[in-house]
Amino acid sequence: MTPFTGKNEALENKMIGDDIVFKIDGVDVRGRIGQTIMEAADDAGIHIPRLCDVEGLDPQGSCRVCTVKINGRTAASCTQPVADGINVENRTPEIQEYRRDLVRMLFHEGNHLCPACEASGRCELQALGTDFGILQPDKYPYLQPSRPVDASHHDVMLDTNRCIRCGRCIRASAHVDHKNVFGYVGRGINKQVGVNGTDLAHTNAAVTDKAMEIGICPVGCIIQKRVGFFAPIGARRFDKEPITGKK
Amino acid sequence: METEALVRQACKKFENDKGRMMDVLWELQNTLGCIDDHSMEIVARELKTSRVAVEGVVTFYSFFSREQKGKIILRVCDDIIDRHAGSEKIASAFSEELGVPIGGTSSDKTFSLEYTPCIGMSDQAPSALINGVPITNLTPESARDTAKELIKGVCPSSLVKKTGDGNNSHELIKSMVNNNIQKRGEVLLSTDVSKSAGLDAALKLSSPDVIKEIIDSGLRGRGGAGFPTGEKFRLARNTNSDKRYVICNADEGEPGTFKDRVLLTERADLLFDGMTIAAHAIGSNAGIVYLRGEYAYLLPYLESVLAERRSAGLLGKSIRRKKDFDFDIRIQLGAGAYICGEESALISSLEGLRGEPKNRPPFPVEKGYMGKPTVVNNVETFCCVARIMENGAAWFSAIGTKASKGTKLLSICGDCTKPGVYEVPYGLTVSELLVMVGAHDTTIVQVGGAGGVMVGKSSFGRKICVSDLATGGAIMVFGANRNVLGIVDYFLEFFSEESCGYCTPCRVGVIFLRERIKKVMQGLADKADLGYLRDLSKTIKMTSRCGLGSSAPNCVINSIDEFPLVYSSHMREKSDGFAAGFDIQKALDESRRIAKRTSMIYDPVYGEERGLGE
Numbered sequence: 024m025t026p027f028t029g030k031n032e033a034l035e036n037k038m039i040g041d042d043i044v045f046k047i048d049g050v051d052v053r054g055r056i057g058q059t060i061m062e063a064a065d066d067a068g069i070h071i072p073r074l075c076d077v078e079g080l081d082p083q084g085s086c087r088v089c090t091v092k093i094n095g096r097t098a099a100s101c102t103q104p105v106a107d108g109i110n111v112e113n114r115t116p117e118i119q120e121y122r123r124d125l126v127r128m129l130f131h132e133g134n135h136l137c138p139a140c141e142a143s144g145r146c147e148l149q150a151l152g153t154d155f156g157i158l159q160p161d162k163y164p165y166l167q168p169s170r171p172v173d174a175s176h177h178d179v180m181l182d183t184n185r186c187i188r189c190g191r192c193i194r195a196s197a198h199v200d201h202k203n204v205f206g207y208v209g210r211g212i213n214k215q216v217g218v219n220g221t222d223l224a225h226t227n228a229a230v231t232d233k234a235m236e237i238g239i240c241p242v243g244c245i246i247q248k249r250v251g252f253f254a255p256i257g258a259r260r261f262d263k264e265p266i267t268g269k270k
Numbered sequence: 271m272e273t274e275a276l277v278r279q280a281c282k283k284f285e286n287d288k289g290r291m292m293d294v295l296w297e298l299q300n301t302l303g304c305i306d307d308h309s310m311e312i313v314a315r316e317l318k319t320s321r322v323a324v325e326g327v328v329t330f331y332s333f334f335s336r337e338q339k340g341k342i343i344l345r346v347c348d349d350i351i352d353r354h355a356g357s358e359k360i361a362s363a364f365s366e367e368l369g370v371p372i373g374g375t376s377s378d379k380t381f382s383l384e385y386t387p388c389i390g391m392s393d394q395a396p397s398a399l400i401n402g403v404p405i406t407n408l409t410p411e412s413a414r415d416t417a418k419e420l421i422k423g424v425c426p427s428s429l430v431k432k433t434g435d436g437n438n439s440h441e442l443i444k445s446m447v448n449n450n451i452q453k454r455g456e457v458l459l460s461t462d463v464s465k466s467a468g469l470d471a472a473l474k475l476s477s478p479d480v481i482k483e484i485i486d487s488g489l490r491g492r493g494g495a496g497f498p499t500g501e502k503f504r505l506a507r508n509t510n511s512d513k514r515y516v517i518c519n520a521d522e523g524e525p526g527t528f529k530d531r532v533l534l535t536e537r538a539d540l541l542f543d544g545m546t547i548a549a550h551a552i553g554s555n556a557g558i559v560y561l562r563g564e565y566a567y568l569l570p571y572l573e574s575v576l577a578e579r580r581s582a583g584l585l586g587k588s589i590r591r592k593k594d595f596d597f598d599i600r601i602q603l604g605a606g607a608y609i610c611g612e613e614s615a616l617i618s619s620l621e622g623l624r625g626e627p628k629n630r631p632p633f634p635v636e637k638g639y640m641g642k643p644t645v646v647n648n649v650e651t652f653c654c655v656a657r658i659m660e661n662g663a664a665w666f667s668a669i670g671t672k673a674s675k676g677t678k679l680l681s682i683c684g685d686c687t688k689p690g691v692y693e694v695p696y697g698l699t700v701s702e703l704l705v706m707v708g709a710h711d712t713t714i715v716q717v718g719g720a721g722g723v724m725v726g727k728s729s730f731g732r733k734i735c736v737s738d739l740a741t742g743g744a745i746m747v748f749g750a751n752r753n754v755l756g757i758v759d760y761f762l763e764f765f766s767e768e769s770c771g772y773c774t775p776c777r778v779g780v781i782f783l784r785e786r787i788k789k790v791m792q793g794l795a796d797k798a799d800l801g802y803l804r805d806l807s808k809t810i811k812m813t814s815r816c817g818l819g820s821s822a823p824n825c826v827i828n829s830i831d832e833f834p835l836v837y838s839s840h841m842r843e844k845s846d847g848f849a850a851g852f853d854i855q856k857a858l859d860e861s862r863r864i865a866k867r868t869s870m871i872y873d874p875v876y877g878e879e880r881g882l883g884e
Contacts, residue, residue: 124805211768
């Protein structure tokens with residue numbers, strides 16, 4: 024019997040690292056076998072919005088904000104491998120509407136009171152909301168969680184009412200810090216980021232962990248103590264540059 | 271024995287292998303009645319993982335609990351069919367008689383009473399599991415009698431007074447469950463089915479020739495997705511690896527389905543034969559059956575069938591004296607998570623992880639269980655494989671339609687006179703089906719379970735087959751007296767409870783769908799809400815990570831399309847020009863209550879009339 028792998032034949036004859044060509048919104052993009060669509064788009068300077076994905080960590084594919092259409096079928100671009108000749112839709116009105124809905128869902132799922140949040144101005148959810156023109160998230164009902172804030176740790180506090188379940192802290196702690204300070208617990212709407220102990224103080228978490236680094240938590244859930252509001256309005260990350268990367 | 275020693279013993283029983291986390295946790299749940307923080311810490315230490323990882327698994331599965339459960343746990347099936355059959359009254363009867371609130375545990379920790387999603391007994395609803403023992407065809411009276419017996423100290427297995435038909439009376443099952451086989455087809459339920467004819471025929475052929483036979487038969491997976499089975503075998507075989515796995519998905523959790531229950535009871539040999547054939551075809555030496563926790567009552571029997579096959583040389587080393595063919599099967603018990611019926615979530619669960627789907631690609635045939643090529647098929651598919659090898663591809667492909675070969679088992683329940691399992695050739699129309707099951711005055715036929723297709727009267731000419739109404743076999747019949755919106759609401763409740771929570775649209779979006787359906791049911795919706803429901807449904811469908819999320823909105827879209835009058839009868843036009851959804855009196859209620867005063871503007875005597883402020 025002849026070997027059959029079910030993969031793209033063109034892909035089969037190429038090795039990891041070989042160049043391939045595909046299209047994003049009609050523009051030719053070069054990629055390498057083994058890359059994801061998002062990686063290839065980043066290399067080509069094409070922005071695909073994202074929340075659960077961040078450079079330096081394995082992609083997870085959970086927020087779905089990076090959804091694109093590939094040859095007419097939707098998939099998360101952060102986990103979908105590139106393939107020769109595929110046609111990717113990124114900034115079409117249909118896809119943007121899905122993304123806008125997803126960003127809204129995350130706003131409504133948690134308590135996001137931007138003016139009172141320490142992460143305001145460097146919050147990726149807020150920046151994406153701005154980019155999508157969501158000035159007042161009022162499409163869906165508010166779920167208004169009221170989970171207790173975990174301020175037990177000397178240097179870090181957690182307000183999981185702002186958590187968007189992106190799992191960036193979980194992956195940073197597991198794969199970079201090799202500590203497993205965080206992990207998912209619960210299921211469905213009750214799925215949350217839990218800590219490896221009764222509270223954060225009863226874990227081996229340290230403020231120097233990659234997981235606690237500013238920019239790992241995309242929102243204001245993980246907050247470093249005593250450095251609040253470190254950047255004045257006008258000098259915050261997204262005051263200087265929009266999240267899409269272009270001025 | 272103190273807890274520490276018990277937990278360590280449980281871990282040791284499974285060789286401190288964190289891949290066997292599910293077994294360890296089952297052991298603890300059964301012996302200790304809960305898996306508390308202290309136990310989780312010991313498990314983490316023994317299995318060399320983190321406490322939060324153990325907590326993640328414990329809190330994922332509904333049959334595991336951190337809080338102490340009663341020695342006797344009553345789980346009343348909360349399926350829509352059971353609800354229609356009166357499950358609420360059953361639960362109330364248990365609750366009153368035992369003095370335990372629904373969802374609670376008695377103070378002496380003797381009884382716990384809770385609702386659970388479909389337990390696979392919808393053909394004999396209402397039903398309940400009492401410490402895993404199925405008690406079927408309950409009435410409020412029989413529920414009270416049962417409760418009285420339990421209070422007297424009767425053990426749950428002694429509640430079975432009369433055993434069911436066929437193997438349900440086997441000494442290792444002794445269950446009151448009935449098979450309810452209504453129609454026997456020639457492939458699976460015909461009376462003359464051999465224990466090993468399929469395997470014997472397969473072993474006369476080379477592996478590629480077995481795969482060719484399965485491909486030629488046209489067999490497609492019976493789980494609903496309809497992937498060609500032979501093709502799946504071929505893909506797994508052709509992925510380079512030192513090890514390959516054969517996994518049977520016996521986690522039928524789709525509300526209203528129970529046909530795998532009947533196959534597991536009556537055709538266990540055929541299933542194991544099919545799995546062994548698959549092992550020969552792909553070159554595997556290890557198989558696993560993932561049995562849903564609700565079917566734990568079948569476990570001792572299934573283990574005995576495996577043992578018999580081992581001693582008959584049909585499993586184990588050098589099967590049928592073929593020196594190079596070793597294959598054995600173990601059974602993994604699930605713990606109450608519908609999502610584990612999704613093949614990659616099932617694999618996660620088997621690996622001792624939270625039962626969350628994995629990213630695809632890679633697909634299980636390339637990188638499945640433990641990262642090795644894996645074939646996952648459901649019970650019915652493996653049974654078909656064995657029959658195809660016994661009788662040949664031509665025999666099988668002569669049955670059914672051009673694109674859908676063979677027969678299909680259907681679990682049919684609800685408003686019909688003959689609920690049960692039907693083995694029919696593909697191509698049956700919904701109308702023919704309704705006549706067959708004795709259904710009259712039918713409004714909805716739900717094909718394919720909660721995420722399936724809601725078929726209304728105008729579409730009763732549609733056919734059950736892969737190219738039209740593809741289904742894993744769950745069919746629910748609803749009569750004219752049933753509330754369409756109530757059914758939609760039930761499905762959404764089911765999906766929101768069973769969502770793994772991994773991706774945003776399924777975790778959050780389904781909650782919002784249900785909120786809006788509730789608004790329609792309360793008569794507070796207007797036409798704009800239909801647009802909202804459609805848009806939201808589309809976003810969830812298009813962006814969800816797995817089939818659970820993408821099929822959850824089907825009931826919303828289907829019902830709006832099929833039953834527009836039901837929706838419009840709930841919509842009201844308001845003469846004052848305000849949006850119907852806004853009820854100002856209701857909106858002000860809470861603040862009035864807090865402020866303990868009436869509204870000067872809207873109704874000066876409002877407070878007095880409604881007794882506010884008292």
